[in-house]
Amino acid sequence: MTTSDVTIKFNNPGFDLDVHFPLPTRGISGLFGPSGSGKTTLIRCLAGLERPSQALIRVGDSVWQSDNIFLPAHKRRVGMVFQDVRLFDHLKVEGNLLFGYKRTPVPDRKIKIDDVLKILELKPLLGKRPEKLSGGEAQRVAIGRALLTSPSLMLMDEPLAALGEQHKKDILPYLKKLPENFGIPMLYVSHDFEEIAALTQYMICLNNGKIQAQGKLPEVASNLPEIMHRWAPDNFIKGETCGPGKYKLPDGQVIHIPLAASPARIVINARDISLLRIAPEHHAGDALLKGQIEKIAEICGEKNMIRISLAGQEINVLLGTRGSNESWICPGNEVYMVINRIKLEME
Amino acid sequence: MNDFSIPGLTPLLLSLKLAGLTTLLLIFIATPLAWWLSQTKNGFKPLFEAIVALPLVLPPTVIGFYMLVLLGPEGFIGRSWIGMGGDTLTFSFTGLVIASMVYSLPFVVQPIQNAFEGLGRHILESAWTLGARPIGAFFSVVLPLSAKGYLTALVLGFAHTLGEFGIVLMVGGNIPGKTRVISIAIYDHVEMLDYSYAHKLSAGLLIFSLLLLLGVYLINHRWRIRT
Structure with a gap:
């Protein structure tokens, strides 16, 4: 598999961006950082909208920038989705969608119009003018428009930041579907950790113009105490439905779920789990799981991020300040997890 | 003079021709100029904008005077024009077009520049x-x-x-069928105390201008409703 590599040095008065990182060639990568950390500058450099003083940008087989190469934006085959949408008001939705498609050389048109229309549910919007669209609809059109250039990299600069809560929730499922349907690597910029966590397991953290951490979400998160303090990751538990209301894990333990449900995965937030040393006598058992402590991470000076192995899967448990100093909470020990709340992920 | 059948037809047609040609040529010149002004980060941008805006504040006689000097056989433009095989520019229709383009430049550049900057x-x-x-x-x-x-x-x-007077008088003079545009014709008739003729021409121009502007505002209004 070919890799993508990014090195950028960009000097602005009062702000320096200096990054070097491998860019995942599949799936969604979250680019996370507080406001002013350089996220937008970074992806503008990737898109060819800014010209860094020194850079090596290689995406797959093509070099977008090096010491003697600078491909302008229109030659980069990059799909860019902006926070402020930027649809063309003089064209209807259809014209907007086809704008980039028409300018993509025929052999490069890998993404089909019908697929984009179907997956983003754009068909009912085709004849509308951009100003008649809701914020969420407009952003879906912008995403479709970028996809139809069959880009080798999608860049999304806080595409949900300008939307209301409801619209955000509406559009997230569409975003989630993109990598598997179109196979285009995506770099998704956000200052909202939960948004990134909902979309991807892989993230790159930028702070003050430098990469602070990069990798799978739980590891990155445990390196970033200031974030973890506010945020607890979701755990995804895979098993299978076995009979009504029962979800069986590979090791035979059963989680009780609503009767008619047949979820693909069970989602348990790290905050919704508490730990017990021994199983309580009068516990119904339906929300109790047994696992083994693997690792304890310190967050803000407290040992409260516990990683537990459960039926071959990793579960992160975020303990409150109380109870985290108990002596029985140490790697290797078996513990009981009381699940206070589960979410189901259907397929 | 063949404008007896319909009063002032020749001066009116001449005015329309002058205004139409001037505007058309100006659009081509103003587009790159407005684009440059809207995009440049040059520190001298205010100076260039001020130069473009000059015709807004200068008395037409001042522009007319300098244009007369520039367009005359000894002037820079006039001499080059004759050098390229053209006729004398002063007191000619071509000269009028050039002078009008200078005079109307800000009216064409500024709305386009504003539109570009708004984007x-x-x-x-x-x-x-x-x-x-x-x-x-x-x-x-764009x-x-x-x-x-x-x-x-x-x-x-x-x-x-269409409404220009001072510059036309100074650069073009008052040659029927050539440089005698409608505003000059009106002035002529007023000077000769032929008020009824002046009335007809003035009223005609007034109604024409009103209709023109009305058309524009209607179109504008419709656009605003649509958006």
Whole structure:
């Protein structure tokens, strides 16, 4: 598999961006950082909208920038989705969608119009003018428009930041579907950790113009105490439905779920789990799981991020300040997890 | 003079021809100029803007005087023109067109520049990332989105040239069928105390201008409703 590599040095008065990182060639990568950390500058450099003083940008087989190469934006085959949408008001939705498609050389048109229309549910919007669209609809059109250039990299600069809560929730499922349907690597910029966590397991953290951490979400998160303090990751538990209301894990333990449900995965937030040393006598058992402590991470000076192995899967448990100093909470020990709340992920 | 059948037909047609030609040529000159002014980060931008705006504040006689000097056989433009095989520019229709272009320049440049600046870089960037070359993005995105600015520029440039008097008198004089435009014709008749003729011409111009502007505002209004 070919890799993508990014090195950028960009000097602005009062702000320096200096990054070097491998860019995942599949799936969604979250680019996370507080406001002013350089996220937008970074992806503008990737898109060819800014010209860094020194850079090596290689995406797959093509070099977008090096010491003697600078491909302008229109030659980069990059799909860019902006926070402020930027649809063309003089064209209807259809014209907007086809704008980039028409300018993509025929052999490069890998993404089909019908697929984009179907997956983003754009068909009912085709004849509308951009100003008649809701914020969420407009952003879906912008995403479709970028996809139809069959880009080798999608860049999304806080595409949900300008939307209301409801619209955000509406559009997230569409975003989630993109990598598997179109196979285009995506770099998704956000200052909202939960948004990134909902979309991807892989993230790159930028702070003050430098990469602070990069990798799978739980590891990155445990390196970033200031974030973890506010945020607890979701755990995804895979098993299978076995009979009504029962979800069986590979090791035979059963989680009780609503009767008619047949979820693909069970989602348990790290905050919704508490730990017990021994199983309580009068516990119904339906929300109790047994696992083994693997690792304890310190967050803000407290040992409260516990990683537990459960039926071959990793579960992160975020303990409150109380109870985290108990002596029985140490790697290797078996513990009981009381699940206070589960979410189901259907397929 | 053949304008006895319909009063002032020849001067009116001449005025329309002058205004139409001036505006058309100005659009071609104003587009790159307005684009440059809207995009440049040059520190001298205010100076250039001030120069473009000069005809707004100068008395037409001042512009007329300098144009007369420049367009005359000894002037820079007049001499070059004759050098290229042209006729004398002063007191000719061609000279009038050139002088009118200077006079109406800000009325055409400014609305277009405002439209360009209103679009901002954002919309261009999104066109580029969608694979449009810079020049293609200009024609496929910037121009259509600046249509209102162009309409304003067309009408203001046209109407302003139509109503010009001082410069025409100084540069073009009063040659029937050649440089005697409607505003001059009106002035002539007033001077000869032929008020009824002056009335007809003035009323005609007034109604024509009103209809023109009404048309523009109607179109503008409709656009606003649509958007």
